[in-house]
Amino acid sequence: MSEAFRIGLLGHGTVGAAFAKLLAERADAIAALTGMRPELTGVLTRTQGDFDSLLESSDLIVELIGGIEPARSHALAAMSAGRHVVSANKLLLSQHGEELWAAARANGVQLRFEGAVAGVVPVIRVLQESLAGAHVERIHGIVNGTTNYILTEMRRSGATYAEALAQAQELGYAEADPTDDVTGKDAAAKMAILARLAFSTPVSLDQVRYEGIEHITSDDMSYADELGLGLKLIGTAERVDGGLSVRVHPAFLYGGHPLASVDGPYNAVTIESDAITEITLSGPGAGGPQTASAVLGDVISAMIPPASTPETFDSLPIVTDVVSAFYLYLEVEDRPGVLAQVAEILGDHGASVRSVVQHGLGTNARLVMVMHRMAESPFFEAVERIAALPFLRSRPRAIRVIDEEFM
Structure with a gap:
């Protein structure tokens, strides 16, 4: 008989329930693959269950409870106790990832999180x-x-x-x-x-x-x-x-x-x-079964020795003003000189128009422009100036364009 690998589950919502079902369905196949039979030893929700008891009876904790707390505290406690942790909690990892990865390294355990980003996409x-x-x-x-x-x-x-x-x-x-x-x-x-x-x-x-x-x-x-x-x-x-x-x-x-x-x-x-x-x-x-599948893949990986936990090697500064092409939608009063005034403002800020589409709409007109690549800051400064023009009939809409010709 295969040795038991004990799994404690935090959270029993859409993803948690899908994971528990999938684990039960795949237990025989996982045992054949890893030599250990996965067993769900207990489930803790925000209102039911005792974490300390669950931790004591588990080799690995699956964190699907969501949010920051108590997910963060439970994950840290589990790793401090020498338990592997699998999580699909993108909010927790995006705000406290460094702390969690440091805890995994310090305690020689694995922290896996494939399900936190793109469903079944590995x-x-x-x-x-x-x-x-x-x-x-x-x-x-x-x-x-x-x-x-x-x-x-x-x-x-x-x-x-x-x-x-x-x-x-x-x-x-x-x-x-x-x-x-x-x-x-x-x-x-x-x-x-x-x-x-x-x-x-x-x-x-x-x-x-x-x-x-x-x-x-x-x-x-x-x-x-x-x-x-x-x-x-x-x-x-x-x-x-x-x-x-x-x-x-x-x-x-x-x-x-x-x-x-x-x-x-x-x-x-x-x-x-x-x-x-x-x-x-x-x-x-999107969907519980997709995320549950990624979580199960992480559990299986944790049952087979180990992957590295990320460390920080670089410290690149965060850049906020980048270059992009843009789509600009304007609904304006249909009268002479409108396009010229808009073009003048865009030119003042270094914007170059790649293409223009214009359609009449009763007494109004819709202008759609696609700009060549430029820095974001001057473009959005131009948009704010255009938004203040008296012939605008609605707030301008600006959307970035990713064009391989300009990359």
Whole structure:
């Protein structure tokens, strides 16, 4: 009979329940693979169970309780007691990762977290193992399946943002309170973790600039089609001028970009390094079973000796002003001289217009411009000046464009 490998579970929500079910279904196969039979020795929730008893009866703790506390305290206590920890808690890792990784190293245990970033997409494993010796230059990622589903439905069916969000909630791709997803916070936490691993530099959530998709409209989707663009919520971590830029925002992609065709609740991450020109990993991102599968993979890896725990080797400064191309949507009064005034302001700030689309709308007109690459700060200064013009009929909408011709 195989030796027992005892697992204590913190949290029994959507992911926790899916993990417990998957563990029971795969126990025989895992025993055949590892020589040890995984056993779930107990479950602790925020309102039920005793952590000390669970810890005493476990070889490994799976943390799926979410949030900062008591997840942080339980993870630290488990590692101090010599227990491995597997977590899918991106908020915890993005804010307290350094403390947790230090505890893992100090106690000679493993801290694994593949499920915290991209569902079943094995990007953590690739960065820690396959590309461990590579010099990573840039990561682009679709790391939130909820927002990718919403944007996909807005494009495919012409649904409004509210309609696509409601559909995502009905299908279980979005939470009842989707704030962290749609504001970009969830993706920002994940990019902080990826940046930490890829660039060996401590990055916390509060150092990641992020924007969400709440302001995206059906008009933006229509103009994207007209311009040959696709719209995604993109996380980026890249070396810039001797520093590191980490950010999340909606971005238009030209059709040839490897992330442009990633639709629905799927995640994908593109990594560029000196070892490989480019590699793209993709797979389902949103949903309890997907995350549970990644968590189970981490548990199996922890049962087989060990992977390294990341240390800090570099300390790249965080860069906030980067270069990008831009899409600018303006709804203006339809009268002579409007385009000239807008163009003058853009020119004052060094903006060069690549293309313009104009449509009449009764007494108003819609102007859509795509700019050549420029620094973000002067562009957004120009947008603020344009927003104050008397003929504007709504707030300007500016969205970054990721164009391989300009990279």
